Amino acid sequence: MKRSPAFSLFSKTLCFIYRPRPADALLSSSSSYSVAATGSGALQPSIMAEYLVTSCGFSPENATKASNLLGGITSRRQPDSVLGFLKSHGFDDTHMKDLLSWNPRCLLLDVETTLAAKFRSLQELGFSQSDITHLVLANPFAINYDVRTVVHKIRFWQGLIGSNDVLVNLFKSRRWFLGFSIEKRIQPNIEMLRSCGITDQKLRTILRYRPTMVTQRAETLRALISRVEGFGVPRTSGRFHWTLLMLSTLSVERCNAQKKLFEAFGWSEADFLDAIRKTPFFLTGSLKNLKMKMEFLVNEAGYAPSYIALRPVLLTLSLEKRLIPRYQLMAALKSRGLCAGHPKSVTYMLCPEKKFLERYVIIYKKQFPELIELYSARK
Known part of the structure; x- marks a missing residue:
């Protein structure tokens, strides 16, 4: 359709784009970090800063800031193993710089027990290598989470949305989505929407156009619902969720x-x-x-x-592409005594382009041969 x-x-x-608070995003477990990366004899921050510049494409200023978070690294082997793993799983240099800019501490993660386990879990959930890349880039701290947390959140969204393709697009367009608590933020908002008569199908429409509606604070969503009702749109109306979407942007x-x-x-x-x-x-x-x-x-x-x-x-x-050219074309037809019946403006303005050409342009090409050229020039 x-x-x-x-x-x-x-x-x-x-x-x-709405981002969660840092407290929501930094739900990482120290047990995820490599033993080698948390031992004594750590490299000097200046050495790590140089590593970030030469190996990750950081600017000297950003490298200095990030290196202060990597005090536990004792040798190049640890960050090299992380970068090597990411490259082997489809991350290019731009991807890795983007990820590390947000989450430099991922260089401390143990490859075998943490990264590999999480990537396997995501593959088992049906995501391709490319999907996983986009998911991680959109949620940079997700690879720091406990694997059970990641799987729990992904399964929740899969059950709600029903399509991995749609879910990946959602994550690509809305960073930090996995940073929100399902139990404290997402589920209560969804239940509030359902109490307004919004079905799962309509809920998926909301998530497609305005996913931040379920990540906002409950009081904000409650106020938005009141605004819709204040405009005289009852919860039983088939346009309630569309009005909700519209007012959420205004x-x-x-x-x-x-x-x-x-x-x-x-x-x-x-x-x-x-x-x-x-x-x-x-x-x-x-x-x-x-x-x-x-x-x-x-x-x-x-x-x-x-x-x-x-x-x-x-x-x-569109004023330039629809209203003006179609009105002027109809005026030209009427000036020549064509287009009998005087169709209503809504009829010809809303008509799909192909049907419009068939009904009002091509049919008159013998009586008005220059009409199609005139119409095309005005669009």
Whole structure:
């Protein structure tokens, strides 16, 4: 099934990364570290700093900072073994520099008892070598966790999402996801969403577009749910989770500014709330963009503001690629007495491109041969 323009517009706005607190992220076990890396006779920090510069591509300044965390290393053998293991499992130089920039203490890990065991466990969970690379880079401290902790968290997300491919994409786009406590943060938020009537299928939609919704504090999520209900969207509505997603991207201040914008075009508060209940995604556009669309639809296309309020889906469409070229094409057809029946704006504006060309362009190529060129030039 094809995504609607509204869904595409909404998905492009969701590029927010939320990181857990350091206390959540640094849940590592000292027993994971190599005996050789925690003994006496440690190398001087200056030697380790030089190692990080020459072997890992660090800048001298960053190498000096990181070397202070590696006081237990007694020889090059320990970090060399870690780098060699990572390289043998698909990590290139850029990957390793990225990982070590966040988690230099992974150079202290024992390869056989810690790294190899964790990578085997991830493979047994169905992840490919490439998947594991992305998972570790997105959650740099995950390789410090006890293997049982990693497996527990991964199995939880697998059961919830149902697809390793989707899960890997989630981890790639949202760093630190494994750093959050399942029992203290994730599960309570999920139960709160389920209490709103959100099914597992809708929950997966939320995780796809806005995974940070289940990692935020409970009071923040509770306030967001109250905002949705304040807009008159009941929990029983099929659009409740979409409105939840939309409002999660908008501050109260920005939402109020958008309300004032539409009121300036003649909308009432009831018009604004009705539009949100019908098509919540229209508010994801910037104030400037929404104003330009309203000005075009009202001043040039001649639609009444009340007409647009009843069809807010028009405001989710691209001004330059959809609204202007299609309106101008239809105006050109009507100027020649073509396109009988005067199709409604919503009909031809929402029509998929292929069908639009078939219905309103190709069918008139004999009477209006330059039409397709005219339409293409205006897109």
